[in-house]
Amino acid sequence: MLEQQLGALLTRLREKSPLVHNITNEVVTNFTANGLLALGASPVMAYAPEEVADMAKIAGALVLNMGTLTKETIEAMLIAGKSANEHGVPIVFDPVGAGATPFRTEMARRIVEELDLAIIRGNAAEVANIMGEAWEIKGVDAGKSGGDIEALTRKAADKLNAVVAITGKVDRVAGPNALYAIHNGDEMLxxxxxTGCLLTSILGAYAAVERDWALAAAAGLAMYGVAAELARQTVSAPGSYQIALLDMLYSVDEDQVASMARIERK
Incomplete structure (x- = not known):
């Protein structure tokens, strides 16, 4: 049963404690590292172009996040990404704010074109803008969109040659042989x-232990959504919720994921 598979992947992740190399948003580096540690993965934040190739090749997964973008960051991402590709390390890409400025959009498209990506995780506007479709973007957050997100997810996976996870009120994952819809989560996120940047890094941890990357992405999204729901049961304000989320990433277990996951495979 699919829900049991999702739960079992959490146990496998904790047993393997994969090394996840993050080149991520500087605003949330600490939160991301603590979230991965709480879950049971082993995070490393290495950004220097002089070392990223060496770090990427020994990692279980490489996560690239454009949250705080510079030319130097892109250089490091491309060096690390090419090393990961050479050594069979899956890459998870978060095109934060693609579509907000020409520079962000251009850099996101460059990464997609130059690297072989396992998973792309973003909101609908970011993914659409990578493909040249004009969906509204507000700063680095999604704006209003009236398009068919399920169709967009399928189209993006085909066009970008990667598993695509589009997150929102309902999370959708498209891969070569499956489309998943995940209904877990909480508005407090x-x-x-x-929280989105941490989610992307968690998908990296799952990709490090499951080579069916669509299943890995679906499992990571479901687990994260379940943890978010459990955290909301204990607190009601953002500051305490952040701590509660870290606590739930640490304590959520295989049985809770299997029993609480609300997922469809289409």
Whole structure:
């Protein structure tokens, strides 16, 4: 049963404690590292172009996040990404704010074109803008969109040659042989900076232990959504929720994921 598979992947992740190399948003580096540690993965934040190739090749996964973007960051991402590709290390890419400025959009498209990506995780506007479709973007957050997100997810996976996870009220994952819809999560996640960035890094941890990357992405999204729901049961304000989320990433277990996951495979 699919829900049991999702739960079992959490146990496998904790047993393997994969090394996840992050080149991520500087605003949320601490939160991301603590979230990965709480879950049971082993994070490393290495940004220097002089070392990223060496770090990427020994990692279980490489996560590239454009949250705080500079030319130097892109250089490091491309060096690390090419090393990861050479050594069979999956890359998870978060095109934060693609579509907000020409520079961000251009850099996101460059990464997609130059690297072989396992998973792309973003909101609908970011993913659409990478493909040249004009969906509204507000700063680095999604604006209003009236398009068919399920169709967009399928189209993006085909066009970008990667598993695509589009997150929102319903999370959708498209891969070569499957489309998943995940209905877990909590609105409080939108009140804390960095919950999306942490999610992307968690998908990296799952990709490090499961080579069916669509299943890995679906499992990571479901687990994260379950943890978010459990955290909301204990607190009601953003500051305490951030801590509660870290606590739930540490304590959520295989049985809770299997029993609480609300997922469809289409």
């Amino acid at each position: 939108t009140r804390i900076t960095g």
